[in-house]
Amino acid sequence: MEENLCVLNYVDQLRNLSSRYIQVEIEIVPNIFKWCEEKGVSEDHPFRIAKALKNLENGRYLILINQYLTSENISSVLTGIEHSNYFSIDQIKKITDQKIFLIHLLLHEISHVLDETRTEEQCDHWALNQIETNQLTLD
Numbered sequence: 803m804e805e806n807l808c809v810l811n812y813v814d815q816l817r818n819l820s821s822r823y824i825q826v827e828i829e830i831v832p833n834i835f836k837w838c839e840e841k842g843v844s845e846d847h848p849f850r851i852a853k854a855l856k857n858l859e860n861g862r863y864l865i866l867i868n869q870y871l872t873s874e875n876i877s878s879v880l881t882g883i884e885h886s887n888y889f890s891i892d893q894i895k896k897i898t899d900q901k902i903f904l905i906h907l908l909l910h911e912i913s914h915v916l917d918e919t920r921t922e923e924q925c926d927h928w929a930l931n932q933i934e935t936n937q938l939t940l941d
């Protein structure tokens with residue numbers, strides 16, 4: 803079994819990558835659900851691993867990512883993507899790579915920020931398309 807992915811190791815690269823698309827802050831937190839509880843932000847999903855928030859005072863966006871991504875986190879997201887029938891098996895296989903998964907996770911949230919009307923599937927699709935077109939990877 804693969805070890806958990808520690809997102810802190812990639813935060814600089816994630817910030818660089820996000821700046822290609824939009825000005826957004828990225829914060830790595832131990833647990834998004836608890837973070838939201840403490841800040842009085844509504845969040846129903848206890849196992850949420852990424853979330854985009856808009857600061858209503860200054861209009862700026864913040865993307866939260868959980869510090870550790872477990873193989874359970876990854877497989878539950880992938881199961882959702884598989885059931886959407888939006889992707890080919892090769893594409894899904896690509897996202898099973900932990901680092902590609904992390905990029906996909908970030909780009910999915912960026913996609914929500916770029917256009918708040920996009921659906922979950924459209925965000926997944928846009929994110930994968932960016933990865934493929936620009937051959938995005940993490941070192």
Ligand SMILES: [Zn+2]
Nearest residue numbers: 910914922925
């Ligand atoms: Zn989403």
